[in-house]
Amino acid sequence: DTAVSQTPKYLVTQMGNDKSIKCEQNLGHDTMYWYKQDSKKFLKIMFSYNNKELIINETVPNRFSPKSPDKAHLNLHINSLELGDSAVYFCASSLRAEQFFGPGTRLTVL
C-alpha cells in the first residue's frame, strides 16, 4: 500500500552514462514533483507536473528530462551523468496542500 514509490533505491553508475529513475503514486493525485537533495542536505525542487503537463522547471541542466506518461507516473531521465549529479532524488505528489514524498533514490556517479 505504498503511497509514493521510487525505483531504484540505489543507483551507482559511471560518468557519461544515461540513467532513469521511476516514480509512481497510487494516491490519485494530480501533481507530481522531483526534488534533489545534495550532499549538504539542501532539498531543491527540480520539476513539477500537473495532469501530465510541465508546470515548474527550475534551473536544471537540460541533461535532466522528466517524463509523465500518465498522472500516476513521473520518471526522471538523466543523460551524460556527471559527478555533481550525485545526490538523493525524491519524488513527491500532491492533491491540495500536503505533499507526499517517496523514499528517495540515492544516485552515485563514479
Add this chain to the structure above:
Amino acid sequence: DAKTTQPPSMDCAEGRAANLPCNHSTISGNEYVYWYRQIHSQGPQYIIHGLKNNETNEMASLIITEDRKSSTLILPHATLRDTAVYYCIVRVATNAGGTSYGKLTFGQGTILTVHP
C-alpha cells in the same frame, strides 16, 4: 515565497514537549505556514499547516502569532523517533484554480534531537 528563519539545532528530553520556533516576518496575507520533517535517510513528511488560526492534528500543534510573523510547532510528548530535521516553509496553499502545484522551498531547518 517568504523566507523563514529557524534555529539550527535543538534538544529535547523524551516525553517532554518539543517547541520548535520559526520566524517568517515577511509572510504575505495568502501564505500558509507549513511544517515538514525529514527523519534520517527518509523522504520529507508533512506534519501540519495553518494560515492564522492555531491548528492541531494527531502529530503536532501549530501556534501562529497574531501578527503571523512567527510560529511554533509543538510536539507534545517527544519520542526518540521524533529525532529529525524540521522544516518551516511558507507558501501559498493553492493556485487560483484550487489545485496545488506550488514548490516547497526548503531551508536548512532545525535538527531536533530527542534524548532519553
